[in-house]
Amino acid sequence: MPKKIMDSREELRTAMIDAAERIITEDGASALTARRLASDLGIAVGTTYNVFRQMDDLIGEVNSRTIAKITGVISAVNTTERKSTELLMAYADAYIGFVTGNENTWAALFVGDIDPESESHKRNLSQTLRLFGYIENALRTVSPQADQHEIEASARALWAAVHGMLSLMAHGRHTILGLGNVREAIQILITNHVAGMTANR
Amino acid sequence: MPKKIMDSREELRTAMIDAAERIITEDGASALTARRLASDLGIAVGTTYNVFRQMDDLIGEVNSRTIAKITGVISAVNTTERKSTELLMAYADAYIGFVTGNENTWAALFVGDIDPESESHKRNLSQTLRLFGYIENALRTVSPQADQHEIEASARALWAAVHGMLSLMAHGRHTILGLGNVREAIQILITNHVAGMTANR
DNA sequence: CATGTATATGAACATTGTTCAATATAAAAA
DNA sequence: TTTTTATATTGAACAATGTTCATATACATG
Numbered sequence: 001m002p003k004k005i006m007d008s009r010e011e012l013r014t015a016m017i018d019a020a021e022r023i024i025t026e027d028g029a030s031a032l033t034a035r036r037l038a039s040d041l042g043i044a045v046g047t048t049y050n051v052f053r054q055m056d057d058l059i060g061e062v063n064s065r066t067i068a069k070i071t072g073v074i075s076a077v078n079t080t081e082r083k084s085t086e087l088l089m090a091y092a093d094a095y096i097g098f099v100t101g102n103e104n105t106w107a108a109l110f111v112g113d114i115d116p117e118s119e120s121h122k123r124n125l126s127q128t129l130r131l132f133g134y135i136e137n138a139l140r141t142v143s144p145q146a147d148q149h150e151i152e153a154s155a156r157a158l159w160a161a162v163h164g165m166l167s168l169m170a171h172g173r174h175t176i177l178g179l180g181n182v183r184e185a186i187q188i189l190i191t192n193h194v195a196g197m198t199a200n201r
Numbered sequence: 202m203p204k205k206i207m208d209s210r211e212e213l214r215t216a217m218i219d220a221a222e223r224i225i226t227e228d229g230a231s232a233l234t235a236r237r238l239a240s241d242l243g244i245a246v247g248t249t250y251n252v253f254r255q256m257d258d259l260i261g262e263v264n265s266r267t268i269a270k271i272t273g274v275i276s277a278v279n280t281t282e283r284k285s286t287e288l289l290m291a292y293a294d295a296y297i298g299f300v301t302g303n304e305n306t307w308a309a310l311f312v313g314d315i316d317p318e319s320e321s322h323k324r325n326l327s328q329t330l331r332l333f334g335y336i337e338n339a340l341r342t343v344s345p346q347a348d349q350h351e352i353e354a355s356a357r358a359l360w361a362a363v364h365g366m367l368s369l370m371a372h373g374r375h376t377i378l379g380l381g382n383v384r385e386a387i388q389i390l391i392t393n394h395v396a397g398m399t400a401n402r
Numbered sequence: 403c404a405t406g407t408a409t410a411t412g413a414a415c416a417t418t419g420t421t422c423a424a425t426a427t428a429a430a431a432a
Numbered sequence: 433t434t435t436t437t438a439t440a441t442t443g444a445a446c447a448a449t450g451t452t453c454a455t456a457t458a459c460a461t462g
Contacts, residue, residue: 009409034450044411046452055450114373125376154393156377157386164365167374172315175326176357185358192355192397193390199400200393210440235419245442247421256419405462411455418449424442431436 013051015041017061021105024062029108032059056112060120066105067127073098074134084142088190091134092162096183099166107170135159142197158193162186214252216242218262222306225263230309233260257313261321267306268328274299275335285343289391292335293363297384300367308371336360344398359394363387 019040023032034055038045052058073094079087099106114121135155140146165182168174174182220241224233235256239246253259274295280288300307315322336356341347366383369375375383 033448035448038412045450046412047410049451050409050411110372110374114376116376121376128377153385153389156382157389160366160369160377160383160386161362161390164367164369165361166365167368167372168361168365171311171368171372173311173368175315175317175322176329176361181357182361184354185361188354188358189362189390189394192401193393195397195400196393196395199396234417236417246419246444247442248440250420251440403462405460407460408458410457411453413452413454415452416450419447421444421446422442423444426441427439429436429438432434 009051012047016048016051016058017065020058021062021065024059024104024108025102026104028104029059029111053115053118057115057118057120059108059112060114060118060124062105063109064120064123064127066102066109067124069102070095070098071127071131074131077134079137084138085191085194087138087141088135088158088194089187091138092183092186092190095162095166096186110167110170132156132159139197142194143200146197154193154197158189161189210252213248217249217252217259218266221259222263222266225260225305225309226303227305229305230260230312254316254319258316258319258321260309260313261315261319261325263306264310265321265324265328267303267310268325270303271296271299272328272332275332278335280338285339286392286395288339288342289336289359289395290388292339293384293387293391296363296367297387311368311371333357333360340398343395344401347398355394355398359390362390 016037019037020032023036023040032055034045034048037048037058048055048058052061074091077087077090077094082090132152132155135158136151139151139154143150165185169182217238220238221233224237224241233256235246235249238249238259249256249259253262275292278288278291278295283291333353333356336359337352340352340355344351366386370383
C-alpha cells in the first residue's frame, strides 16, 4: 500500500466528514468540492471515492450530523406546564434558532441527490420519525380522544409545512416570505390548527 | 452582420424560450444545457449569451410561463356555492393536478439561482401576489370580520405551507410524505385552519 | 526475504457555464 | 454600384465540476 493516511479506514472516513462539515460551515455546501476536500486534508482527489460512492454521500453524512443536532435542540425544549400552542411554538422557535445559527449546514440539508439506499439516509429517516413523536405528544394534549391516525397525520402535516416553508428559504425562494415572516406564518398555522382541533373535540 | 437567425431579436428570444420549455418538458431541467439548446436550435453555443445574461435567466423565463399556467388553473376554479374549505381544497387540487400533469416544468420552478433584478422574477412575484388574492377571498368568507392583516397573513401562511411541502417533493425530500400524503396533509392543514378561524370568530 | 494484497494516487475524461476575439454580413454611405 | 461601417453570430478556449482507473507503493503474510 502507499503511505497510510490514517490508522484505519474508519478514522479516515471520520476525518473526511469532519473536514466536509467544516467547509460547509465556513463557506457553504457549494464550496465542498472533491478538490477542496482533498486539498484541505492533504490527500489526493481520488481518495474520496475510495471511501464514499459519490460526493453527495459525503453531504449526506454531514446532513446526518445536522439532523442529529436539530433533534438535540428539539428534545431539549422544556415540555412541562405549557399550553400546547406554546409548546409547539417553542419547538418551532428551537428549529428557527438552529437555522439562524447554522445557516450553511442547515441549507446543506437541501443540497444534492439523496441515495435512498444509503445508510445516512435511513438514519436520517428514523431520526426524523422520532422528531414527529414530540409533535404528536403535543397534539395529543390538544385533543386527547383523537385517534392515532389523526394525530400522526396532523404532526406530519405541520412538520412538512414548517420544513417546507424553510426549504423555500434555503433555495432562495422566500422573496415574499422572509425569515421573520416565516415565524409569523408558522405561528398562524399552529394557532389555527390547535384551535381547529380543539373546536372539533 | 452574419446571417440573421431570426427576423428580430425578440423573435429569437421567443424561439429560445420555446426550445428551452420543450427540453424541460421532455427531459427535465437538468437536460437544459447551453449546448443542447444550441444544437436543438441549430445555432452556436455563445448565441444564448447574446440574448440572456445567464442560463438561469432562461429557466426563469420558462418558469414565468409555468407560473402563468398555474395562475390559469387556479383562476379557472369555480368559486360559487361552495364552503370555504371545499373551495380552498379545490384550489389545492387544481395545483396538485397541474403538478401531476407537468412534473418537469413544475420541478424547474425550484432549479437555478434567481436573479432578483431580472424581469422574469419581478413578473413571477406579482403573479404570485395575485394568486394570494384567491386564497384571501376564500378566507374572508370564513371570518368576514377578521382584519385585513390576519387574512393576508393566513393566506401567505397556507400558500407557503402548500408550496413548501411540494418543493420538498421537487427536491426528492418527500420520502416520508408521498404525493398522495401531500394531498392529505394539505387537507388537514386547510380543514383545521378554517375550523380554527371559525372558532375564533 | 519474497510474494501478494490493499489502498492512496493523480492524470485523464466528459461535462458544465461562460467569455470574447474573429468573422461574416446586413445596412448605410459614397 | 462599390465601399465602409456597424453589429449579430460564431465557436474555440477557459476554468471548474464529478468521477474513473491504471499505476505505484507499503504493509501483511508466507
